Amino acid sequence: MTETPQARRIVFLLLATLLPGLAAGIGSGALAGVQTGVLAGSLAGIVSLVIAVASESESARALTRSGETADARRRELAEERDGALLEVQTLASAIEGMDEGMWITDANGVVLRHNEALRAILGTDQELVGQRPLFLLRRTELHDAVLRACREGVTSKVEVSMDAPRNKTLEVHIAPLGGSLPGSAAVFRDVTERKRLERVRQDFVANVSHELRTPIAAILGYAETLRSGALSDARHAPQMVEIIHRQSERLGELVEDLLELSRLDAGERPLSPAPVSLGEVARQASEAMEPRAAGKRLSLQLRIPTDLTARADPKALEQVLLNLLDNAIKYTPEGGTVELIGERVGDRAQLSVRDTGLGIEAKHLPRLFERFYRVDRGRSREQGGTGLGLSIVRHLVHGMEGEVRVASQLGVGSTFTVVLPVG
Ligand code: ADP
Secondary structure, eight states: OOOOOOOOOOOOOHHHHHHHHTTTTOOOHHHHHHHHHHEEEEEHHHHHHHHHHHHHHHHHHHHHSSSSSHHHHHHHHHHHHHHHHHHHHHHHHHHHHSSEEEEEOOOOSSSEEEEEHHHHTTTTOHHHHHHHHHHHHOOOOHHHHHHHHHHHHOOEEEEEOTTTTTOEEEEEEEOOOOTOOOEEEEEEEHHHHHHHHHHHHHHHHHHHHHHHHHHHHHHHHHHHHHHGGGOOOTTTTHHHHHHHHHHHHHHHHHHHHHHHHHHTTTTOSSSOOEEEEEEHHHHHHHHHHHHHHTTTEEEEEEEOOOOOEEEEOHHHHHHHHHHHHHHHHHOOOOTTTEEEEEEEEEEEEEEEEESSSSSOOGGGGGGTTTTOOOOOHHHHHTTTTSSHHHHHHHHHHHTOOEEEEEEETHHHHHHHHEEBOOO
């Protein structure tokens, strides 16, 4: 150990003290950044301290050493100091370049130093140096964690929700500086997007469970009733079997839609956009839907220029049209009209499905393409809807570098328009 320069020893003492504490409980993806950040930040904050301690201590040792010339000793000291400085500067520039915010506090929890990223994460222009955590974020849990790190050497992680207008969630790792250094270091990560995605996933799982439970309960209920004697009830048994059949179909459709969405999410359905004739794809889709339209006495019309082409994946585009036509037929009362209209607008090709159906109130339009979003849950179920059709449409259209829009008027009808690059 005696030959290790003092500055280097302090650096490694910091490394050893800060790393294990902060590593605990940190997600693996974030680990590298957080560790680097804490180290670099600590070191950046105490550059002068390290240099001063190193110089002082080495000078003292130099004085007591015998048999060395003053010149040789000075050179040695200068080299050691330069080495330590380089190490510290490298880490200091790393902290400035990282995405996480970081601050160093003194023994009373007052901010001494911070990197630039911290300002962006806290969304503030105000002076941070000289402030206490409670003043900056108004969260007692963060303030307490910083004081515990300073006074008791406790390492912790807290989640801080910032109120409007910032509306962010931050994950903050706090650790004592360690060794003989008083104070604490904290690393801030903006986890707002991660939290939002977690919520979306949880909502999705809850929705899926709910959607599956309803048909399963109906199937089980009627099967039980039949088993306990209703099978011989010639009047009601066929009705019950019919319901079981319909609900089983519904379950099947739901599972199919879920699988389709999961394939799209996982990128397992790569789309291959190529020039396709919109009239051709529209004709195939409308032929498939014609029997259902006829069953509701709806007139299904096609108005697409024969030479209109778009860059699209033919299978994906057909599925988009089938979903949109299916909705138009479901939500248009008997005797209405459903049209498929194609037109070219600049370098884009547009394909619209227009109906004279129920229409949709404006307040629902922004959320219409979300998974499981329905204007009228009961009506959708009654019509055999899964609440996933439009989210699949949006996914597919985006996959073809297009967009999908909706315009609607309550009681008049709806128009869903798919816009694609011209083929
Ligand atoms: P669903 O399986 O319920 O039809 P979608 O995702 O296809 O699910 O559509 C979401 C909701 O949008 C529907 O429940 C319905 O309320 C509304 N909707 C979709 N298309 C139409 C339309 N052509 N006319 C009226 N409402 C529609």
